[in-house]
Amino acid sequence: xxxxxxxxxxxxxxxxxxxxxxxxxxxxxxxxxxxxxxxxxxxxxxxxxxxxxxxxxxxxxxxxxxxxxxxxxxxxxxxxxxxxxxxxxxxxxxxxxxxxxxxxxxxxxxxxxxxxxxxxxxxxxxxxxxxxxxxxxxxxxxxxxxxxxxxxxxxxxxxxxxxxxxxxxxxxxxxxxxxxxxxxxxxxxxxxxxxxxxxxxxxxxxxxxxxxxxxxxxxxxxxxxxxxxxxxxxxxxxxxxxxxxxxxxxxxxxxxxxxxxxxxxxxxxxxxxxxxxxxxxxxxxxxxxxxxxxxxxxxxxxxxxxxxxxxxxxxxxxxxxxxxxxxxxxxxxxxxxxxxxxxxxxxxxxxxxxxxxxxxxxxxxxxxxxxxxxxxxxxxxxxxxxxxxxxxxxxxxxxxxxxxxxxxxxxxxxxxxxxxxxxxxxxxxxxxxxxxxxxxxxxxxxxxxxxxxxxxxxxxxxxxxxxxxxxxxxxxxxxxxxxxxxxxxxxxxxx
Amino acid sequence: xxxxxxxxxxxxxxxxxxxxxxxxxxxxxxxxxxxxxxxxxxxxxxxxxxxxxxxxxxxxxxxxxxxxxxxxxxxxxxxxxxxxxxxxxxxxxxxxxxxxxxxxxxxxxxxxxxxxxxxxxxxxxxxxxxxxxxxxxxxxxxxxx
Numbered sequence: 001x002x003x004x005x006x007x008x009x010x011x012x013x014x015x016x017x018x019x020x021x022x023x024x025x026x027x028x029x030x031x032x033x034x035x036x037x038x039x040x041x042x043x044x045x046x047x048x049x050x051x052x053x054x055x056x057x058x059x060x061x062x063x064x065x066x067x068x069x070x071x072x073x074x075x076x077x078x079x080x081x082x083x084x085x086x087x088x089x090x091x092x093x094x095x096x097x098x099x100x101x102x103x104x105x106x107x108x109x110x111x112x113x114x115x116x117x118x119x120x121x122x123x124x125x126x127x128x129x130x131x132x133x134x135x136x137x138x139x140x141x142x143x144x145x146x147x148x149x150x151x152x153x154x155x156x157x158x159x160x161x162x163x164x165x166x167x168x169x170x171x172x173x174x175x176x177x178x179x180x181x182x183x184x185x186x187x188x189x190x191x192x193x194x195x196x197x198x199x200x201x202x203x204x205x206x207x208x209x210x211x212x213x214x215x216x217x218x219x220x221x222x223x224x225x226x227x228x229x230x231x232x233x234x235x236x237x238x239x240x241x242x243x244x245x246x247x248x249x250x251x252x253x254x255x256x257x258x259x260x261x262x263x264x265x266x267x268x269x270x271x272x273x274x275x276x277x278x279x280x281x282x283x284x285x286x287x288x289x290x291x292x293x294x295x296x297x298x299x300x301x302x303x304x305x306x307x308x309x310x311x312x313x314x315x316x317x318x319x320x321x322x323x324x325x326x327x328x329x330x331x332x333x334x335x336x337x338x339x340x341x342x343x344x345x346x347x348x349x350x351x352x353x354x355x356x357x358x359x360x361x362x363x364x365x366x367x368x369x370x371x372x373x374x375x376x377x378x379x380x381x382x383x384x385x386x387x388x389x390x391x392x393x394x395x396x397x398x399x400x401x402x403x404x405x406x407x408x409x410x411x412x413x414x415x416x417x418x419x420x421x422x423x424x425x426x427x428x429x430x431x432x433x434x435x436x437x438x439x440x441x442x443x444x445x446x447x448x449x450x451x452x453x454x455x456x457x458x459x460x461x462x463x464x465x466x467x468x469x470x471x472x473x474x475x476x477x478x479x480x481x482x483x484x485x486x487x488x489x490x491x492x493x494x495x
Numbered sequence: 496x497x498x499x500x501x502x503x504x505x506x507x508x509x510x511x512x513x514x515x516x517x518x519x520x521x522x523x524x525x526x527x528x529x530x531x532x533x534x535x536x537x538x539x540x541x542x543x544x545x546x547x548x549x550x551x552x553x554x555x556x557x558x559x560x561x562x563x564x565x566x567x568x569x570x571x572x573x574x575x576x577x578x579x580x581x582x583x584x585x586x587x588x589x590x591x592x593x594x595x596x597x598x599x600x601x602x603x604x605x606x607x608x609x610x611x612x613x614x615x616x617x618x619x620x621x622x623x624x625x626x627x628x629x630x631x632x633x634x635x636x637x638x639x640x
Contacts, residue, residue, distance in 0.1 A: 261511065267620075268510065268514040269510065272514075
């Protein structure tokens with residue numbers, strides 16, 4: 001099984017396990033509720049059965065008491081016994097009433113109650129008759145009635161009937177109690193089983209969770225390792241790039257350095273040649289009066305001077321270029337020292353140093369509110385002074401120069417704009433002006449075509465960008481975007 | 496220079512060597528100049544076959560040294576001169592194209608007496624050498640012991 005599949009299984013089974021556990025809990029809870037209901041029903045039934053039993057027994061008890069008063073009266077004839085008998089009978093009425101109520105509520109069978117009533121009526125009739133005979137003086141007849149055993153048989157029947165009914169109620173009660181106990185047992189079993197299953201589910205859930213956590217940790221470790229590898233790779237690449245860059249810088253330095261030596265020779269010996277020129281030509285013009293020879297000498301001299309002149313101007317130009325390359329390579333190798341810079345202060349100093357040129361060119365320089373940033377001071381001084389110098393250098397003649405330096409903050413970047421209303425740069429040259437030794441427009445100002453190349457190299461090294469917006473005869477705006485917090489790490493990754 | 500001081504010039508570029516010599520002469524220095532275009536020959540001359548430098552005992556030397564040499568570095572020659580008991584008092588003038596601050600510092604640390612950067616522009620170069628020549632005229636050079 002692949003990791004992702006295993007993981008997704010673990011993730012998918014989590015809710016299923018939780019659902020199962022929850023369903024089991026609900027089942028156990030509802031079972032318990034049902035049982036409580038059942039038990040309370042059963043308790044009700046038990047109480048009812050006891051009530052029924054009591055009702056039935058009360059009938060028998062009352063009749064027995066009445067019978068014993070009757071027997072007592074027949075034996076001694078004292079009126080107290082008759083009184084007791086009458087009192088007992090009046091007590092019988094509510095007992096019978098209760099029995100009827102029980103029957104009406106469905107707790108006793110109608111036929112049974114009817115039979116009980118019938119037997120009671122028989123018994124009461126028998127007892128009433130004895131009292132009547134006794135009162136009429138027929139004492140023996142009354143006693144004979146009792147001795148006849150009819151009343152006893154009735155009582156016996158009644159007792160048997162009530163005993164049977166009581167037994168029925170008892171067995172009903174027992175059955176109910178048994179049922180309750182049975183369901184309590186089942187529920188106990190179900191609860192225990194359910195609890196065990198829930199615990200198993202919880203254990204499975206915990207296990208799955210732990211496994212998936214473990215796998216996640218492993219994946220995280222792998223990711224971290226990959227990241228570390230990536231970082232190492234990036235560092236290696238960056239180091240390679242830096243090395244390559246440094247090699248180019250070194251190469252530029254060595255080449256320009258080595259080119260200087262022969263150049264000094266060329267220039268030196270050209271000077272030496274010039275120094276001996278007059279001596280040579282004075283030697284050549286030794287024969288006086290030879291007009292043709294003198295003429296030829298003069299021509300030779302002109303050719304000589306022309307050649308020397310070309311050599312001289314070419315070497316001077318080459319010297320300038322080599323110096324420029326040397327300066328650039330030196331700048332490229334310079335270590336940056338980031339510090340907190342107040343741009344307004346830096347620009348103020350630059351504007352102060354060019355104020356003479358500005359007043360000569362009839363130009364006005366306005367400086368807005370510039371952001372402060374952490375960067376290399378010398379680089380920013382060079383960038384800004386190059387741009388301001390350029391703005392002053394390439395003003396449009398015939399109108400007052402207006403140079404504006406403004407700034408703003410955009411996120412983690414500081415944006416600085418140097419704009420002028422000078423002669424502008426043709427759109428075709430917008431890229432060219434940033435190339436080394438390339439210049440645009442009328443070549444009527446001194447320069448090597450290094451300034452903007454240098455500025456762009458510096459801005460890039462500082463982790464920023466330089467863009468140009470310009471139209472001929474309207475002016476130019478150079479926009480520098482620099483990180484507000486420059487650090488060496490950034491340069492490494494940019495290098 | 497009052498004593499017949501021998502000027503030892505170590506310069507790999509023969510053109511430079513010639514220009515230096517001419518401009519020193521123009522300053523009125525007539526001392527003998529022994530030119531070398533590589534370090535090996537210069538070292539052989541300075542320290543002799545046994546490498547002790549005893550050959551130049553009691554002789555005043557002035558060394559004009561270029562740092563960029565094909566076989567060894569001028570710095571190495573400088574170090575050996577200043578470590579040698581016989582040669583260490585001889586003035587060494589480093590005349591080279593490098594204006595690297597670290598290099599200049601290193602040379603002075605090793606005991607170089609004068610460090611001059613060759614001007615790139617020839618006029619300045621000629622001027623500098625002529626001034627060096629004038630300087631040679633007035634300095635005192637002790638004899639090697």
